[in-house]
Amino acid sequence: MSRLGSLLGATAPPWYPLHFIPGSDLIGILPILIVGAGSVVVLLADLAVPRRGHPLLPGLSALVLLAALGTVIGQWVVDPAHSLGFDGAFASDRFALFSDFVVLATALAVVTLSPEYLRRRNLEEGEYYILLLASVSGMLVLDGATNLIVIFLGIELLSIPLYVLAGFARGERLPQEAALKYLLLGGFASGFLVYGMALIYGETGQTMLTGIHAAVTHSALHGPIDPMLLAGMALLAIGLLFKVSAAPFHWWTPDVYQGSPVVVTTFMSVATKVAAFTVFLRLFGATFAAYRSEWEIPIALIAIISMVYGNVVALAQTSLKRLLAYSGIAQAGYLLIGVAVGRPDGTQAALYYLAVYAFMNTGAFAILTLLSRRGEDCDRYSELGGLARRRPLLAALMAVFLLSLAGFPLTAGFFGKFLLFTAAIHDGQLPLAIWGILTSAVSLFYYLRVILVMYTDVPEGSPVTDAAGISVGAESTRDGGWAGAGIFSKAGVGVVALAAAGTLVLGVFPAVLYTLLQGISVVRG
């Protein structure tokens, strides 16, 4: 319990209205409160904004996210270990705080990138920021959830705004398809999730993860494997695997990634994955750990299928967003290695890779954001042709992200994969490491091909050069009379540069992040 929290809880002042909730619980969920309230504030501010695309809304959203980030850092510093709140239904341990931080930082990057992009795509609606913040609050709930109901609450809270955001460019065909597909398949996955929870509840009589952990451990130690419990775990896993877009639960991913506005794709591909993996690691790394011998092989198989399917199908893509979608499926496979290994080193490696993934994937998508033109996204290989000559800095940064996704040394992706493979080999799961290695080799081909396109000149006067030449980044801000455009346009490049800096720093000094992870605590829940 934090000192401040226990102070509030113990001697609640007379003005404190919620006597049935201890103050420490509220301190624990302070980031969620900030983001949730922020969402409402932005909603109200939207009414007062004089015209479309006013910088007030993104500014406010960024402030809200910054405040939440500050709170998370404060919680990390003040409150290290056991901090279960709400009778054990919500944990604000460092495990959750770590993911909170990654989610909030990603959201901040997306908010910074958005105004300029939305203006170019003519999508400047205030609802965008409201939905984004609502989704973030859902992710924060999910990060700390230690109760089945809270997990479900988090998943729905993060998903429903995303269904809307996916179809935000509602005038076009692809976004409509994306939103509908995401909604239907998402609802389907939620069904699996709830069914799994029901089975587990039916078998253990518990919704609290602490209670379930005790029951699972008891069942594993005494007596035969409980098929009902196992079925519950399987269904729960399917629901989560859908969210992290692991094959064969990935069918929505390419279409949704392609159809959504690219800022939404950025957010979806990184933040959703981080939050879902957090709860995945909490459930399978701690709560269901005693049943590991049962779920280890299925999870490992899904990891292998994801790595192979994602990387092989990515080879055939001609759309950059689909390419990154399949790459995301493959990356989910690598992360699942950490889940399948399960031990502390597997969990640490997976968390490390999550942070690395946030840097590199946000960066790669952010560059697509910066390059997208009036009315449509930058999505074809050919649009990157000669980028090195037109915008050498962006091309170089994109190369950094792609090399990192491919796992080259000097970039963070290398140590991410290194730690995952090390954990797998230490656990005796050599096949996982071998498949990881094989598919990494395959992935080189498509990542390096993008780099090749960027660094190859396109013939002068081809339509692509013309179209891209007039519309990219800073040049396009000239035509609009929009006040904040310049700031946000520069900030967009700043975000990319920051992500690249993070990728490179973690690629040379892995200890920076790893030391943080060593101090991490997980409440078993």
Place this chain on the structure above:
Amino acid sequence: MSWPILTVLLGVPVLGALGVVVVPRQRPRLARLLLLATTAVTLGLAGVLLVAFLAIPPISDARLSGTADGKALRTITGPISFQFQEQVAWLNTGRSLSATHPAFNEGNNAFNQAGPPPINFSYHLGVDGLSVWLIALAALLFFLAAITLSRRKERLRAFASLMLLSEAGVLGVLMSLDLVLFYFFWEAALIPLYFLMIGWGDEHRGRAALKFIIYTVAGSLFMLLAIIGVYFISGAQTGVHTFDVPTLIAAESFVNSSRGSVLTLFGHSFTLLNAQDWMFLAFALAFAIKIPLVPFHSWLPDAYSSGETPFLVFFAGIVSKLGAFGFIRYCLTLFPQASHTFQPLMMGLGVVSILYGGLSALAQRDIKRIVAYASISHLGFIVLGIFALNIDGLNGAIIQMVNHGIIIAALFICVGVYEARFATRDLRELGGLAKPMPIMAGLFLIAALAGLGMPLLNSFVGEFLTLLGAFQVAPAWAVLASLGMVLACWYMLRLYQGITQGHLRSPDRQVLAESANALDRLGRLDAGVVEVVVLAPLVALIIFLGVYPGPVIRNTRFSAGQYITAVDQVPATTAAPAGRAVLAAARVDP
């Protein structure tokens, strides 16, 4: 020497690369100067390192005693001594989750055992008698490449900075004494090389670069697995988990690992590979692709024929040697038993490379491809020498690595000059160029003769020693390999004669040769100042090392002895009696 010379050596090219990038676009002359200065300083430092290394007592003793009659021919043994070591912790996961929080330890089976072993790797640099020569060679070749670059105006800064980064990567591979650091540099060096390949060269460069990178990285990734495997298996035996190379060599974890189980199938019994064998193969695959040995060579002709001359000077000159270096430094020392197990396989691959490379060189009409296949053939000798697993063979291989770096750089510069002047690489269209370009022809002749292994030129010494070593182990392989020297005469003379003798066969080329376009700035067709300045030191080295190889041989022999000691910790059945080796060596030493 108390100052960290190796870190400085590594840092100078990196700083130079950053410096070149910040030079304004309008000042190409300044960028060029900076590039030359950086590579020159690196070369100077490498020279200081070499001299300082040779002055270290046991090594200098070996060198000095060599002046007395025959004493140096004693088989010198002892552990591999790494000098100028620097070590800084890089990642140390002393504590783990389980230590800080009980949640992972209590109450369930999965986490009851002790936490994972800490992952330790460090920034550990050092040189021995093998790498110090290659570092000097690398510094020299990068310096010469910088000079050949001096004519370029377009995109000079990008080329220069990428080239300096490659130099840092190559030096890092040669200096690192930690498996993770080694792998780090090994892969990181590919990034600037990839950008150099896709940015400059002929129209097929994109495909060639992709092929090269995918080949090498696919091989290297298995090496990464094996590195992790070494870490855990060696750690389980000694109780100390480490990636540190000297510690691992000293631990001798794989000296006497038990053989794999025996499988009987259809009346034949097969010994299954054990962990050591698999890890050896994983390392060997990475190195065999990098060298390349024949079944893994198909990236090389494409890469060499599409690259530009300054790039090829260091790419062909030093990067391909990294594979051979890896074989000696890692395969022999970490897996002595497996090295003996796979000795026939590796020697066989060496011989196949020699013959296949030679025959393919004969079949080519593209002058750069001829040199590329010649390179494969020569590199086969190096592998043959390494896996003779005796001092003569290994010593020959080490010398030949340096020699080949010098010769191949000279050959590519020569061929590059002809390509630049006449805008063709087709041997049929060239000819009769000795008369209009006499200086060039003279320099080319020496390089070509060195390439075919002419006595009194440097290649002869190395190839002879490798064959000598191979003959003691497998006479049949040595005989077959010596056919490669016959082939070398054939394809090298075919190349040389095709270019310099006869007459220009294509009328268009005749016109081209007379047009001002083909001439250099001074209006001359023949080798210009730049070509002479670059080729002169290489040719001088070719002649010097051919006529008076004694000092170098004695020094590398000392180092070869250390590596053979490491690999012969296994009771070897194939090693030749020491007396015979000494007798044989006495014949080469002038």
